[in-house]
Amino acid sequence: MNLSHEEEENSLSLSKFESMLKTNKVFFFDSEEFEDIILHYMDTGRLNLAKKALKLGLEQHPKSTGLKLVQVEMLVYEDKLDIAEKLLNELYAIEPTNEEIYIQKANIHSKRDEHEKAIEFLKIALKYTDDYADVYSMIGMEYLFMDNLELAKENFIKCLDEDTEDYSALYNVVYCFDFLDQNEEAIVYLNKFIDKNPYSEVAWHQLGRQYYALKNYEKAVWAFEYATLIDESFLGAIMEKAKSYEKLKKFQEAIDCYKIAIELDDPSSFVLLRMAKCYERLGNAEFALNFYLKTVHEDPLLDKGWIAITDFYIRQKNYQKALYYVNKAIGIDGDNPLYWKRFAAVNSALHFFEEAEYGYRKAFESGDVNLDTFTLWTDVLQFLGEFETAIEILLEATNLFPEEYEIEYRLAGLYFLSNENIKGNFHLNNGLRLNYKNKTVLKDYFPVVWERTEVQNQIAKFKK
Known part of the structure; x- marks a missing residue:
């Protein structure tokens, strides 16, 4: 792998610094070298080494604003916000036009959940910075913390106007569009972005995701195809192209995509x-x-x-x-x-009804409270002649499904079979009131009850 000149210098600085620690010899580094060394250790989570580098850096360059700002960053990282703020105020008196001072002030306010104040300082930083993209991105994040998705989106777009390769900002823009249910608007924006950046595989991928969300699967395939043409190893785009083909019922094309995914990973x-x-x-x-x-x-x-x-x-x-x-x-x-529900269904198909009843009971005990679990369970209990237990379960189900004709017709049938005709009529009336058309539930599951004269009279009376 070829390292850039800057990466090579950073690597040499790190090697030199670590050699110094091992030998207890004191080597000289310029202040920027120290800054890079400290930030490297902070980024990799080695705070003790970062602190050692900072201490040595400040000993060699006691007046370095850059090192003091790194010190502030470390203090903020450790939540020592008051100390960091005091140091920033001292630096402000020396360099009031240093954008990093305002950025760190913003970080402190952000950590205190004072996001509006953070934004105020970031807007000041915009006056002095050369890196507009980074500051706009930070403003966008503050608006995200405040759940102001529209202004967050606006600032991430400004970030991308400055730096089209900031994929983090691009993902954040799309996140805002998604959260606001603005898929159509996202498509318009991404198409404009792609017009200016036609080889952005991430933009093509995000465009495909928007078309997929709108169920325009043909267009989704088209966008994912471009993403994979630009980057043949773009696994996410390959997978989502396969899912789009599935939606189009083009199963062989989907399989071909999945095969490529397996080759890549x-x-x-x-x-x-x-x-x-x-x-x-x-x-x-x-x-x-x-x-x-x-x-x-x-x-x-x-x-x-x-x-x-x-x-x-x-x-x-x-x-x-x-x-x-x-x-x-x-x-x-x-x-x-x-698992238990499938166990019950399979045993029912095999006419092992006691096992099927056990399966539905276990499914319920394991947290399944779907309507069909109650109805299938009680249908099996009815077959086993356990009418009383079936009634108890259905009455419990009415607490979850108080206005459900499937339950009412079954309760009517079970009460009639148990010779509790008053209760049977009550639940039959409930079923007819809730869904007259599907009264055939009673006919399908309780044909003997359906044939009763009083039941037919009740249905005829209700119809009038």
């Missing part, structure tokens, strides 16, 4: 799972199964992988295999309600 369980689903959509069950198995091999704790392979066998109507894999999943994570 170690195969992740997510990529393998997506490939499996694509192969299944193409009707290639053999390849689909192969990739489903690779998914759970790559990440045995990925619940989506185990559920996917279980569902694959359910779709194949191979319930014995499905039961085998869902049991493996439960062996890994016995508290996952999704």
Whole structure:
């Protein structure tokens, strides 16, 4: 790797400084060398070495404003804000036009959550700085802290007007557009940005993301394609292009993208799972199964992988295999309600109703309170003749779903089967009131009750 001249000098300075520490010899460095050494150690989290370098630097250059400003930065880093502020005031008296003084004052106010004051000092810094981009970016961040997304966006755009390669600012601009639900406006801005910077793969990628958010998947593919033409190893753009192809039902093209992603990086369980689903959509069950198995091999704790392979066998109507894999999943994570729900569904398909009831009960105990969990659970209990338990569960479900016809029709049927006709009529009326059209729930799940004369009379009376 070829180092720039500046990087080489920094590397030599660091080597020389560390050699000095080992030998206890005192070498001379100019003040800027000390600044670079100190900032390097601060950036890499080696604060003790940064402090040693600062101490030696100030001994050799006691009047250096640059070193004192680095000292301020260190004090701010350590939350010694009052000391830092006092030192800044001393420096201000000497160099009132030094933009770094105002930037550090802004940092202090920012740390105190005084973001408006921080912005005031940054605006003063703009008068004296040559690096407008950096200051606009800092102003943008202060507005972000204040949740003023519009002004944050405005300042990040100003930053990019000064420095089109500040990708951090570009990401922040797009974040603001996203947060404000301004996808169309983001597209307009990014297209203008790309007109001036056609080889910005990051801008093309962000443009693709905006089109994807608007469900314009053709345009999303187009934008991601440009991002990958500029940078063939842009993994994020390749992955999102694949997802866009999936949305367009172009599953082979999606697979081709995922294959490139695997060549660029170690195969992740997510990529393998997506490939499996694509192969299944193409009707290639053999390849689909192969990739489903690779998914759970790559990440045995990925619940989506185990559920996917279980569902694959359910779709194949191979319930014995499905039961085998869902049991493996439960062996890994016995508290996952999704596993227990699949366990229940598979056992129900195999007519193992006691096991199915146990599965729905475990799913509920593991935190699953979806409506279909309650209805499927009580349907199994009804089949087992456990009407009283089914009624108790449905009454509990009404606390979560107080106006749900699926529950009311089932309660009506169960009460009629239990010869509690008054309660049965009450819940039948509730069901008819909530959804008259779907009264066939009663017919489908309780055909004997449906045929009762009093039930038909009640339905006819309600219709009138």
